[in-house]
Amino acid sequence: MADDPTPIQVDSPDARRYNRIRRWLGIADFVVGFAFLIVLLVTRWSDWLRDVAYRLGFQNYSLSLFMYLLLLLSISKALGMGFDYYGFSLDRRYKLSTQRFRSWAWDEVKGFLVGLVLGAIVVELLYFTLRQWPQHWWLIAWALFMGLFIVLAQLAPVVLFPIFYKFEPLDNEDLRRRLVVLSEHAGTRVRGVYRWRLSEKSKKANAALTGLGATRRIILADTLLDNYTPEEIEAVLAHELGHHVHRHILKSILVQAVITLFGFWAANWTLHYAVDQHLFEELSDFANLPLLALVSVVLSFLLMPALNAYSRFNERQADRYAFESTSSVEPFISSMNKLAEQNLAERTPSKWVEWFFHSHPAISRRLAAAKEWDRKHELNPQA
Numbered sequence: 019m020a021d022d023p024t025p026i027q028v029d030s031p032d033a034r035r036y037n038r039i040r041r042w043l044g045i046a047d048f049v050v051g052f053a054f055l056i057v058l059l060v061t062r063w064s065d066w067l068r069d070v071a072y073r074l075g076f077q078n079y080s081l082s083l084f085m086y087l088l089l090l091l092s093i094s095k096a097l098g099m100g101f102d103y104y105g106f107s108l109d110r111r112y113k114l115s116t117q118r119f120r121s122w123a124w125d126e127v128k129g130f131l132v133g134l135v136l137g138a139i140v141v142e143l144l145y146f147t148l149r150q151w152p153q154h155w156w157l158i159a160w161a162l163f164m165g166l167f168i169v170l171a172q173l174a175p176v177v178l179f180p181i182f183y184k185f186e187p188l189d190n191e192d193l194r195r196r197l198v199v200l201s202e203h204a205g206t207r208v209r210g211v212y213r214w215r216l217s218e219k220s221k222k223a224n225a226a227l228t229g230l231g232a233t234r235r236i237i238l239a240d241t242l243l244d245n246y247t248p249e250e251i252e253a254v255l256a257h258e259l260g261h262h263v264h265r266h267i268l269k270s271i272l273v274q275a276v277i278t279l280f281g282f283w284a285a286n287w288t289l290h291y292a293v294d295q296h297l298f299e300e301l302s303d304f305a306n307l308p309l310l311a312l313v314s315v316v317l318s319f320l321l322m323p324a325l326n327a328y329s330r331f332n333e334r335q336a337d338r339y340a341f342e343s344t345s346s347v348e349p350f351i352s353s354m355n356k357l358a359e360q361n362l363a364e365r366t367p368s369k370w371v372e373w374f375f376h377s378h379p380a381i382s383r384r385l386a387a388a389k390e391w392d393r394k395h396e397l398n399p400q401a
């Protein structure tokens with residue numbers, strides 16, 4: 019690559035520092051949450067919280083379970099609040115966020131309430147199956163969860179995302195037509211292209227293919243639409259369409275289904291073991307919720323490198339689709355460079371950081387792959 023006219027730029031000290039702080043923030047948040055679950059179980063505070071919840075819930079099982087969840091989520095939010103605020107002020111310090119404190123705080127409140135509603139649906143379902151079918155609850159709960167997961171994936175673009183951001187149909191007719199042609203070429207049944215008003219809160223740019231079935235849509239941040247050429251936006255969209263062409267959403271749901279089945283099996287084994295050891299009187303004693311959470315946290319942590327590797331594989335496939343479906347790789351390369359700069363991304367993270375944390379290949383690798391594809395294509399246009 020000695021004669022390469024656009025050498026891969028090195029990371030600025032700012033990008034390095036920002037990403038290092040972000041990473042440590044995530045690790046600290048994880049450790050505190052993990053320790054909280056352990057402490058709840060070891061000190062038997064979970065039993066005490068359950069008794070408080072029963073008093074608040076008038077001794078009614080379902081209502082008391084909700085109260086227990088409310089107490090648990092409130093304490094863990096209080097424990098993590100410092101990290102959340104630090105993350106917000108960090109983004110402001112690095113000029114990545116345009117959000118005011120009040121707007122941020124309101125988002126935090128909304129996020130907490132959304133988490134509470136979703137969490138309540140999940141735990142009520144979970145403990146209902148535990149009470150009804152103590153032996154086979156994990157299989158039934160798994161089937162219910164997968165159903166819920168698919169419904170949520172469908173509802174998210176129309177119900178969840180609008181709680182935090184505004185969306186409107188893309189108004190640029192010329193660009194719209196170009197994107198529709200590109201979508202048709204990919205054989206998609208994309209139900210619309212939306213302008214995502216991200217600039218109210220962030221300087222970062224983003225794009226995504228979201229939803230399922232009738233809610234399948236492409237969302238493009240205004241921070242992208244307003245600063246990128248139509249060719250660059252096409253390149254970004256072509257990558258998103260690559261996910262569609264390779265059926266990545268469906269495949270991810272299948273992978274998730276297998277992992278969740280194993281997770282429920284492990285949860286069942288752990289709960290039965292805890293009851294055998296007289297840590298809890300019965301399976302449906304919801305003071306064991308931190309134990310269930312712990313099983314899920316440990317499993318997610320152990321699987322993170324594998325799931326990230328799978329995701330990076332999918333991202334490389336989507337990139338290759340983008341190279342093939344656009345006339346030149348130049349817009350892809352320039353959009354990647356713009357995105358890296360705008361989002362203060364690390365182009366060349368260390369190998370282990372990429373292996374463990376990154377769901378996308380390093381930008382330097384994605385650029386190198388684009389140039390390599392271009393070089394091969396030039397030598398042999400039939401390839």
Ligand SMILES: [Zn+2]
Binds near residue numbers: 257258261333336
């Ligand atoms: Zn992607």
